[in-house]
Amino acid sequence: MIAELGQFALVLAFCLCLPQAFFGLVGAHKGKVQWMQAARPAVAGQFVFTLLSFGCLAYAFYVNDFSVLYVASNSNSELPTFYRFAAVWGAHEGSLLLWLLVTATWSVALAAFSKQLPLAFSSRVFGVLGIVSAGFALFILTTSNPFERLIPAAADGRDLNPLLQDFGLAVHPPILYIGWLGFAIPFAFAVAALLEGRLDVAWARWVRPWTTLAWAFLTVGIALGSWWAYYELGWGGWWFWDPVENASFMPWLLGTALIHSLAVTEKRGLFRSWTVLLAISAFSLALLGGFLVRSGVLVSVHAFASDPNRGLFILGFLLLCIGGSLGLYAWRAPSFKSDAGFAMVSRESFLLLNNVMLVAAAGLILVGTLYPLFLEALDMGRISVGPPYFATVFVIPMLPLVFLLAVGMHASWKRARLENVKVPLLIALAVAAVVGIAFPWAAYGTPGIMTVLGMVAGLWVIASSLIEPVSRLKGGHSLSPSVLGMSIAHLGLGLFVIGVTGVESYKIERDLGLKPGESANVAGYDFRFDSARDLRGPNFDAVEAEVTVLKDGETVTVLHPQKRVYRVQTNPMSEAGIDAGIGRDLFVALGEPLGEDAWSMRLQFKPLVRFIWGGCLVMAFGGLLATTDRRYRARATQAATVPASGAAASV
Amino acid sequence: MTPRRRRMVLVGLIVVGVGAAVAFALNAFQENLLYFYSTSDVVSGKAPVDRTIRIGGMVTQGSVQREPGSLEVRFVLTDYAKDVTVSYSGVLPDLFREGQGVVARGKLVGDNLFVAEEVLAKHDEKYMPPEVADSLKQQHAGQKPSDVPLPSTAATN
Known part of the structure; x- marks a missing residue:
């Protein structure tokens, strides 16, 4: 019933x-x-x-x-x-x-x-x-x-x-969907503005908090997925450039570009048709992601089923939404001309660069994701694009962007006079350079050039994002949720960059076979395999190993990785044993029995990996905070006035 | 410098920067294209030697060999027409087992021996990597479907 x-x-x-x-x-x-x-x-x-x-x-x-x-x-x-x-x-x-x-x-x-x-x-x-x-x-x-x-x-x-x-995967899809589908709101606003043929500053002010909110959820959703992949897929990676991950990440990149271009549209009335195009593209890419995942065109852990009818339906719906909105855009957008100008060094220019780089990154990822599909559709062989491609094309635009961000945060509208912040910015850079070289060197060993660049970029952004809140508080000025939210989100980005740099530079992964009583040394930690025993869970049977981790003869932690076999589906599953810490994670995944009581194991040392997800959470929190700004709740009539002066630098 | 010339310099720098970025991206793309081959392709010499590729097939029943206590493992991949031996050192994925379709990434070192850097098996007993399913279908295009245990590609996850 x-x-x-x-x-x-x-x-x-x-x-x-x-x-x-x-x-x-x-x-x-x-x-x-x-x-x-x-x-x-x-x-x-x-x-x-x-x-x-x-x-x-x-x-x-x-x-x-x-x-x-x-x-x-x-x-x-x-x-x-x-x-x-x-x-x-x-x-x-x-x-x-x-x-x-x-x-x-x-x-x-x-x-x-x-x-x-x-x-x-x-x-x-x-x-x-x-x-x-x-x-x-x-x-x-x-x-x-x-x-x-x-x-x-x-x-x-x-x-x-x-x-x-698993808890992570129980909450990952709903939060991801909330973010993904939240982009339907800026999309609907964009189409409505095109239909109306009118797009003013008030429009940008209405749509901004919704976009930021959706973006914050998407950020958390993607971070949860990454965290889950890290501990549950058992192999300790945090991002695989899997096509389905890309499908969720491309809308995030465009959404990030969108919240920044919306700032320009709201504050200065510029980039209007570009903002509309971004709003349409972000949602279109979310739908395209849905198409790729649900139609089974892309096969990965996430793809549920391949049913051609489903694919056809989504494809049709996609064509209607994207084609319709882009057609409308081509027809109506030319009327959204912006006449105001801005100097070469100004907040507008920095945000323009931000948009160019984010969109370029999204575009290059899109090419890598779709190219195998095209080749296959044309019957030109089966290929796949390896993760190093994505890592390379992502870092090329993103690393300069992080450096630009440290400066751009302090640029004012129209014409920036960076003289005021020159000294604190240079001090911050000097501190970031010293710490960014000394800290990884002391803690983890000789850093390479990318390690130094990443660390300095991350630290500089963190220091730079603190300049404005600190100086305002010192001067006894008030700090609006917008400014604070922006600073916190950028600080989160800095933490994220440090985490990525730390893990990618200094992670150690070793596969080996151990018998009870034997131990292996990874990154100065002795992993001693003590014993393995059988265990019965609510709906699975498992073998649980006990691995004691020692440093200089003293016990750091005792880990219990499991190999589970679920009773109904009879699939084996690894549950990793992880000792999480701010500075590093120690990670043991149990492989298979090798005979003579030996087990294959993957032992890992993951420095600063928690900064990745922590940084994402801080970013999302900054976004949430920014949506609480009072001006978004002001009456529409007041919101319609364009701020005339370019001096106020709140975004 | 006049503002005009300054602008020209800036535009020039941007063009150079974008050009360099595109060159890097294309290079990365070229280097990271991984081609897929079936075991029949490998045996007939279609697959290049000493270049990273992916091969796929079913793990032949009873073919997995391991020295006790060692991580070195060897198994035979087949598309029911031709066989290729794969050697791998490391932890195999949870769902690796005999009779299962897998994809291996690595290099062919000649004599039908493939050294894998990574072995992928998907997380469902019904799952068959689509490349493997395709190459099996091609192998057996002439036969009745019931001759071959053709697993469905449906329902992963």
Whole structure:
């Protein structure tokens, strides 16, 4: 019964997307107030029914209703309750339902907090969001119904993929989707502005907090995925340039470019058509990522299934969204001319460089991701592009960008007079240079040129981002959430750069075979394999090894890596033993028995790896803080005035 | 310098910078293209020797050999037509087992011996790397599907 109720609610949600799209767009076009007013309740209704539908699926999982095919395929009566809930988005159908729920949640949040928007404009925004939701809902209903019955019902389920039975992966998809689909809001705003043929400073002010919020979620989502890959895939890498990782990362790069170009549009009224193009591209790339992942074109750990119908549907939807919005852009954007100028050294120039480099990085990653697909489609052989390509083309634009950022943060609008900050910036650079060379040298050994560049860049950005908050506080001036958020986010970036530099320069990975009692030395730590024993978990059996790590004869930690075999799916799984620390992680993954009681093991030393995810969290926190700025809540009429002076340098 | 000339210099620098970046990127691209070969390709000499490539196939039943206590392992990859021996030193992925489709990255050192730097097996017992599935299909285009245990490519993760 519950499954049918869920499906019925889903159909109703789809049916409500249609009036949301129609009344929103056509009502605004014809100027019919009553039609436009219908869009908002439709959003609310759509949200309620999507939530109900999602709740029904979650309930089916909770009560182990194995007469529902999706539940039977992805759950089991032995599965712990928490993972039974996470299993809702453990495979394709449920993930899509979560997409729809997330889109509906963004829409309803916008409906609740956008009362100050002009009616015609907001109803266009809801209209566009209605089309997006309708597309997702139709996709679920026609190709991927999670409520399909299994007759006769299975006695027990096939269990959730053991890889997904983990806290990190339980929370990674929802947060990633919140970020990804959050870009639907700037997309809808951009299309609405194109339809209206008007894009002013107020527009940028409305859309900025939403974009930053989505970006912050995406940042956390990607960081969680990286963290999970690090400890759960067992091999200690934190980023693999896997096509699906790229699919989530390219929208992030464009989203980052977008929040910076929005700053210029809001403060100076410039880059308007560029901002719109970025807003469209960021969401398009998110959809393209969905296409690549869900259609099974790209096969990786993340790809759920290859079903040509699904691929065709998404491709069609993609063409409609991207083609439609780009066509509209080509038609309308020429009217968004900006007439104000700016000097060569100004905040505008720095932000322009920021955008050029971020977009270039995203473009090069896109080429590497899609090129194998094109070759394959043309039957020119199967190739893949190795991770070193991505690492190289990413670092080429990004390293200069980090250096430019340290200076650019302090440039004022229109014409920058950097004389005021010259001294503190140079002092910061000197300190960064000394620490950036001395610290890795003392702690981890002789640094290479890239190590020094990375460390100095990261430290300089951190020091530079502290200059403004410190000087304002010292002078007794107030510090707005915008400025503080910006500083914190940039500080997070600096931490991230230091983490990446540390891990990539000094990580040590060794595969070896050890017998009980034997030990091996990695980076000055002795890893002693003490024993291995059998262990019985709630839904798995495991072998657990005990590895004592000693430094200079003293015990640092005792690690317990496991090799699990889940009872239903019988896949072996490694659970790494990790001793996390600010300065380094010690990491042991258990391989396989080699005979004579010996086990193969991977021992790793990962310096500063926590800075990577810590930096991302700090970045996201900075973004969240910036969205709380009071000026975003000011009334629309006040927001419409362009700040005349270029002196105030808050972004 | 006049502002005009300064601008020219700046534009020139940007052009040089972008040119250098593009050259680096193209070079990186060229160096990191990995071609995939089936075991039949390797045996018939289509695959280059001493260049990093990827090969794929099924791990032949009973072919995995290991010196007790050693990390050195050898196994035979097959597409049910031709076999290639792979040697690897290191921890094999969780899902590596006999009868399973795997992809190995490494270099061919002649005499049908492939030295792998990395062995990939995906995280699902039903999973078959698409390259392997393709090359198996090509091998057996003439036969009835039931002759070959053709695993489905569906449902990873």
